[in-house]
Amino acid sequence: MIEGLLTSFGTMLMPEAFFFILFGTLSGIIIGAIPGLNGAMLVALSLPLTYGWSPLNAIALLVGQYVGSISGGLVSATLLNIPGSPSSLMTTMDAAPMAKNGRPERALQLGIMASFVGGVVSWLALVFLSPPLARLALAFGPHEYFALVLAALMLIASLSDGSMVKALISAALGMLAALPGIDMITAQPRLDFGFQQMAAGFDVLAVLIGIFAITQLVCDAGDSPTRFERLRLSSKRVAIGWRDLRAQIGNLLRSSVIGTWIGILPGVGGSIGSIVAYATAKNMSRTPEKFGTGCDDGIIASESANNATVGGALIPMITMGIPGSIIDVILIAALTLHNVRPGPLLFQNEPAIVYGFMSSMMIANILMLVIMLFGIRLIARLIDVPQKYLIPVLLLLCVVGTYAVNNRIFDVWVMLAFGILGIAFRWFKIPVAPFVIGFILTPVAETNLRTALITSEDDLSTFLTRPFSAAFLLVALLMLFLPLLRRKKPD
Amino acid sequence: MNLLAKETLLSLICFALAGLVYSAADQIPPSLLAQVSAGLVPKLLAVCLALLAAINLVLVVFRTTARIDPPAGFVNAGHFRMLALLILLGLFTALLDQGLLRFPVAALAFVFTATLVLSRPSWRAMLIAAAIALLSVGLTVFVFTRVFTVILP
Numbered sequence: 001m002i003e004g005l006l007t008s009f010g011t012m013l014m015p016e017a018f019f020f021i022l023f024g025t026l027s028g029i030i031i032g033a034i035p036g037l038n039g040a041m042l043v044a045l046s047l048p049l050t051y052g053w054s055p056l057n058a059i060a061l062l063v064g065q066y067v068g069s070i071s072g073g074l075v076s077a078t079l080l081n082i083p084g085s086p087s088s089l090m091t092t093m094d095a096a097p098m099a100k101n102g103r104p105e106r107a108l109q110l111g112i113m114a115s116f117v118g119g120v121v122s123w124l125a126l127v128f129l130s131p132p133l134a135r136l137a138l139a140f141g142p143h144e145y146f147a148l149v150l151a152a153l154m155l156i157a158s159l160s161d162g163s164m165v166k167a168l169i170s171a172a173l174g175m176l177a178a179l180p181g182i183d184m185i186t187a188q189p190r191l192d193f194g195f196q197q198m199a200a201g202f203d204v205l206a207v208l209i210g211i212f213a214i215t216q217l218v219c220d221a222g223d224s225p226t227r228f229e230r231l232r233l234s235s236k237r238v239a240i241g242w243r244d245l246r247a248q249i250g251n252l253l254r255s256s257v258i259g260t261w262i263g264i265l266p267g268v269g270g271s272i273g274s275i276v277a278y279a280t281a282k283n284m285s286r287t288p289e290k291f292g293t294g295c296d297d298g299i300i301a302s303e304s305a306n307n308a309t310v311g312g313a314l315i316p317m318i319t320m321g322i323p324g325s326i327i328d329v330i331l332i333a334a335l336t337l338h339n340v341r342p343g344p345l346l347f348q349n350e351p352a353i354v355y356g357f358m359s360s361m362m363i364a365n366i367l368m369l370v371i372m373l374f375g376i377r378l379i380a381r382l383i384d385v386p387q388k389y390l391i392p393v394l395l396l397l398c399v400v401g402t403y404a405v406n407n408r409i410f411d412v413w414v415m416l417a418f419g420i421l422g423i424a425f426r427w428f429k430i431p432v433a434p435f436v437i438g439f440i441l442t443p444v445a446e447t448n449l450r451t452a453l454i455t456s457e458d459d460l461s462t463f464l465t466r467p468f469s470a471a472f473l474l475v476a477l478l479m480l481f482l483p484l485l486r487r488k489k490p491d
Numbered sequence: 492m493n494l495l496a497k498e499t500l501l502s503l504i505c506f507a508l509a510g511l512v513y514s515a516a517d518q519i520p521p522s523l524l525a526q527v528s529a530g531l532v533p534k535l536l537a538v539c540l541a542l543l544a545a546i547n548l549v550l551v552v553f554r555t556t557a558r559i560d561p562p563a564g565f566v567n568a569g570h571f572r573m574l575a576l577l578i579l580l581g582l583f584t585a586l587l588d589q590g591l592l593r594f595p596v597a598a599l600a601f602v603f604t605a606t607l608v609l610s611r612p613s614w615r616a617m618l619i620a621a622a623i624a625l626l627s628v629g630l631t632v633f634v635f636t637r638v639f640t641v642i643l644p
Contacts, residue, residue: 183529186522222569392605393627404641
């Protein structure tokens with residue numbers, strides 16, 4: 001494994017791949033720093049560009065954007081008191097007060113260092129946990145895979161914001177959206193409602209760009225065009241010292257481990273990771289009253305945890321094909337676009353892809369550290385660009401990017417329809433994460449369910465007699481009833 | 492629109508969609524290749540969706556705050572901008588679909604108008620919108636046709 005990883009580092013440090021990681025990280029930081037725009041939108045928008053590239057170059061760009069966008073949110077959280085991305089929500093609690101107290105440089109540097117440490121800890125987990133998990137997943141048959149997907153969907157539904165019923169409605173709608181087209185087992189056309197273009201189903205990219213990018217951009221256009229007052233950075237250089245980091249080492253490691261663990265849970269992203277790590281740091285602190293007033297502990301807990309979710313989320317994606325976060329859904333779409341199927345066989349069939357993910361994540365982390373430490377003043381200026389000039393250009397790119405994949409205007413209509421669906425989801429307060437995870441996992445779930453039924457001659461009890469399958473179904477059941485238990489015990 | 496009306500609308504949409512999917516899946520003929528037909532999963536999901544919609548409706552009916560009307564002034568300038576952008580996007584796509592305008596012309600018109608919709612009307616805003624439209628469309632056409640060799644409509 002070490003040899004494969006070193007070879008991959010060598011490949012990713014070659015000028016071409018390195019440029020893509022650098023460009024990806026930089027664009028991710030900038031988009032993450034602009035309030036309203038987020039990493040999922042950027043990765044979805046960049047996906048069509050990678051169509052003709054080698055899979056490794058595509059991974060280099062997209063992983064760079066993933067790491068960069070999670071880290072970039074720190075800038076506006078500190079200087080504008082607005083989280084640039086959902087994952088930096090908790091960072092605003094302490095970084096903004098610290099900046100207001102005249103120490104914005106310190107808040108940013110603490111956040112950058114914590115982001116880097118979080119990234120490194122989760123990278124170690126990715127490198128050392130993925131191979132044994134993939135070996136375990138090799139023992140899974142269709143029964144286990146179907147039960148695993150069901151458990152993942154229940155988990156994301158139970159952890160979504162708001163009503164669980166709405167989260168399940170969202171998952172069901174996502175699963176239905178994945179069904180039109182030619183049936184994979186019997187090759188029969190279904191649910192095309194007479195539209196010839198729907199014989200191939202909805203294009204994954206059109207759906208993702210619609211539901212992430214179009215929804216986000218149109219909703220941003222609806223927000224008040226008020227200009228936010230940004231805090232200015234002073235011209236004198238301030239650097240945090242070794243003593244600052246040594247005092248926070250326990251908090252750094254604990255929050256990074258929490259972030260990694262939460263990242264592994266399907267569909268749960270950086271925002272929940274940082275909330276849990278922040279709450280834990282506050283509970284374990286000797287001075288919890290300082291949280292929310294601009295203390296180091298809060299910034300470090302939030303930023304190390306949200307960056308740690310990146311590596312954590314890549315673990316189930318690489319080993320089992322189950323997305324750990326919304327951006328991982330788009331990464332799965334990217335791999336599919338390049339004829340690569342994520343899952344346990346990836347380690348055997350495409351080790352270069354697996355190690356490509358690992359090495360590009362580490363390089364992106366180092367680049368993020370360097371770019372943000374030395375380029376923070378320039379990035380801070382970029383968040384002043386008014387959104388009214390960005391939104392029309394980004395909408396144009398959505399149209400061209402969606403069209404470019406299959407050269408079909410029908411896909412642009414699909415993108416627009418799913419963009420409107422995403423706006424309707426916001427209006428009805430329906431979470432979008434279960435929808436996209438349901439959409440991306442349904443082909444896997446359906447094929448495995450039907451294969452399992454065919455091999456067991458329609459005997460449903462085989463799902464319960466196989467230990468892993470039964471365990472996953474039990475988890476799914478527990479997740480379904482978890483909200484009821486929580487309601488009975490409000491404390 | 493109060494919460495009850497909103498949730499009822501959501502449940503009705505879900506019922507309609509579930510019914511549509513179920514009837515379409517029911518018309519799929521059984522296959523000779525596999526006992527489990529291609530309509531099984533769509534039908535299962537349609538039933539699940541209808542059940543969830545019913546649960547959602549029942550839950551909201553029992554919520555006491557559901558009938559309280561939200562404050563007036565729901566439709567504001569923000570909603571107008573959103574609607575205007577969606578209409579512009581739809582028109583842009585329709586123009587390309589019908590082949591009425593070539594991509595660069597339609598894209599220029601789209602970016603220019605969308606930037607104006609989001610800005611306060613003035614001569615300066617028009618100049619900036621024109622500059623953004625020219626620059627962004629020029630770059631997009633160059634990158635997609637020359638670098639990625641995509642044939643734009």
